[in-house]
Amino acid sequence: MLQIESWKRVLIWATVALGLLLAMPNAFYSRVETHNDAVKAIDLGADTTENRDAASTWPGFLPSGLVNLGLDLRGGAHLLAEVQVQDVYAARIDALWPDVRDVLRDARAEVGTIRLQPSAPGELRVRISEPEGMDRALELVRGLARPVVSLTGAGATDLAVSGEEDEVVVTLSEAEKTATDERTIQQSLEIIRRRIDEVGTREPTIQRQGFDRILIQVPGIGSAQELKDIIGTTAQLTFQPVVGRSTDPGTSPGVGNELLPSLDEEGVFYTLEQAPVVTGEELVDAQPAFDQNGQPAVNFRFNPAGARKFGDYTAENIGSPFAIVLDDEVISAPVIQSHIPGGSGIITGNFTIEESTNLAILLRAGALPAELEFLEERTIGPELGQDSIDAGKIATIVAFVAVLVFMGLSYGLFGLFANIALILNIALIFGLLSLIGATLTLPGIAGIVLTVGMAVDANVLVFERIREELRTARGPARAIELGYEKALSAIVDANITTFITAVILYLMGSGPVRGFAVTLGFGILTSVFTAIFVTRLLIVMWFERRRPKTLEV
Incomplete structure (x- = not known):
């Protein structure tokens, strides 16, 4: 029927x-799809795809x-970026110097005095005054090596250590370079995605192309330059010991140091130890705030490992200046007045409210591990x-x-x-x-x-x-x-x-x-x-x- x-x-x-x-x-x-609206949405963190005007009396309680x-x-921006993975090698090796210095210093009776030598990018050279202690020096430095975190690098270590006459030479092993390349690309993908999400842009296309390239397409962005402004800033935050201060841009910083300009003080340059005490990678939160004078600032908080290092350094260096560096510029170099436990602090500077908000967004999203070179950019109207x-x-x-x-x-x-x-x-x-x-x-x-x-x-x-x-x-x-x-x-x-x-x-x-x-x-x-x-x-x-x-x- x-x-x-x-x-x-x-x-x-x-x-x-x-x-x-x-x-x-x-x-x-x-x-609403105008250029100005897209800019406004990016500035205020609004959702560009939700940038709508009610065209009728559609009830708010119904699905929308x-x-x-x-x-x-819809139009938008298209970028093809190449990740400069080689930058990470140099940063990793530069950060290794304090550990190498400390482990060799403890064996000074066998290896003699130690001195950092000028080195090529991605290479660390340390001279010892007692060449007969080279075997001991190599043994100690190799003890700093760690297993490679990679499926393909099982059984390998991350450091390649060799001796040349009276110099210990340290580089990353080939297995670690391969693993580092993969981690760098994946981290770059995730950070780009988080940065775009932070400003409220929805439904972007962010995907890997080939070995070291990333395709980025974001609907609703007014131009490719606006998209580059969102993701192109590296926001590399470091906290570094201050060696000296000068007004001469030609000052030689010396081996193991670097000369960086001050962001607030025009014509002032700081000589800093190249190896940072804490980096932005150890930040877990950053929020726009106001300092004690009512000026825009950024509050930050480290993870447990970063908080421990930050606390230990401030406890041991009371009375010494400590530089806060953002993208190779010294934001400020305050003198450590007391031990700072808990891993929290505040970044002050000549910020506007918008600048402090954007800085907090970039720091929360994380620092790009390597520089991006934009090979192709296109705006679709x-x-x-x-x-x-x-x-x-x-x-x-x-x-x-x-x-x-x-x-x-x-x-x-x-x-x-x-x-x-x-x-x-x-x-x-x-x-x-x-x-x-x-x-x-x-x-x-x-x-x-x-x-x-x-x-x-x-x-x-x-x-x-x-x-x-x-x-x-x-x-x-x-x-x-x-x-x-x-x-x-x-x-x-x-x-x-x-x-x-x-x-x-x-x-x-x-x-x-x-x-x-x-x-x-x-x-x-x-x-x-x-x-x-x-x-x-x-x-x-x-x-x-x-x-x-x-x-x-």
């Missing part, structure tokens, strides 16, 4: 109503999620994106109308039911996209257009089976029932194979390919639902009301 239980009918219509409710905000809101527009539809949207709309409308006309001419009243289901199908797709906050790209629009063409396949299979059953002199009710029963397996098999393809595209692909896979996958789910349940319910409701003696499909 051709019938559908009441609870199933309620569930079907409830699902359709929920999908329409989720999709409707896309028609009731308009996006929108489908985000991708870079090719919103006008080009609007042209893509208009072209996509035309393609969708043409496909939609062509399918509606074909179904109406081919199957009459049943074709009309299929057309109603097709309209609901498109709405359900947008409802699902809005629910997960998906990003719609031009390939995504192609997936929707393809869905429009594929959506009626299931209905065509059903209707053709109904025609075959009518030719065997079945009654209308029995023909409809058997048509759905016998077509069900073919519908499921055909759509499962296509859905598997969409899943593989999503898992293996990236960027535009994923956008196409998402809309295609959702389209398959909604097409099967509307064909098997919605169209059938419409036919059953019509049949119950009319009770036709004959049936034309």
Whole structure:
């Protein structure tokens, strides 16, 4: 008997109503996409993809999620950056000098006096005055080596230590360089993502390309320069001992030291020990604040390891200046007045409120482990994106109308039911996209257009089976029932194979390919639902009301 239980009918219509409710905000809101708004959103930390004006009285208590527009539809910035992984080698080796100095100093009776020598980047050279103690020196320095943290470097150590006459030479081992390269790229990816997220930009594309390159695409950014301003600042924060202070930029800092300019005091240069006591990598929090004079500043807090080192140094060096260095500039060099336990402090300087806020954001997001060299930068204007949207709309409308006309001419009243289901199908797709906050790209629009063409396949299979059953002199009710029963397996098999393809595209692909896979996958789910349940319910409701003696499909 051709019938559908009441609870199933309620569930079907409830699902359709929920999908329409989720999709409707896309028609009731308009996006503000001007250059100035994008700048304002970046400055204030607002969500650029949520930068909307209510275009109508859409109730606030109802779902208001929108489908985000991708870079090719909305405009934005595109960057291709190369990570300078070699920078990390030099930083690692420079930071090793205090440990080497301390371990050799304890064996001074055997190795004699020790002195740091001028070294190439990524290399540490230490001269000992007693060459006959070289074996002992090498043994002690090799004791500083640690196992390489890498699957491919199992059993290897991170340092390569050798002796040349009266000099101990320390470099990173090849296994450690390989592991460091991988960690540097992954850390750069994560920090770039966190920096972009900190300023409220949603749905960016941030992915690795090749060995040492990173692709960054952010919709809604006014220009590539704005994006570079967000991620290009390294925000390398260090706390370094002060050796001296001068006004001569030509002052020789000496081996193991460096000469850096003061940010606040024009013409003043500080000679600092090159090896920092604590680095920004050990920060766990940074927040904009005000100092005791009411001037903008930044509060910071270290992790336990950083807090211990910071506390120990301040306890042992009361009365000595201590430089706070940001990106090779001395922000301030206060004198340590007392022991500072707990690992908390404040960074003061001639900051504006905006500068202190941005500095806190950069410090919270973490320091880039290496410099980025931008190989390619491109700004996609919103006008080009609007042209893509208009072209996509035309393609969708043409496909939609062509399918509606074909179904109406081919199957009459049943074709009309299929057309109603097709309209609901498109709405359900947008409802699902809005629910997960998906990003719609031009390939995504192609997936929707393809869905429009594929959506009626299931209905065509059903209707053709109904025609075959009518030719065997079945009654209308029995023909409809058997048509759905016998077509069900073919519908499921055909759509499962296509859905598997969409899943593989999503898992293996990236960027535009994923956008196409998402809309295609959702389209398959909604097409099967509307064909098997919605169209059938419409036919059953019509049949119950009319009770036709004959049936034309």
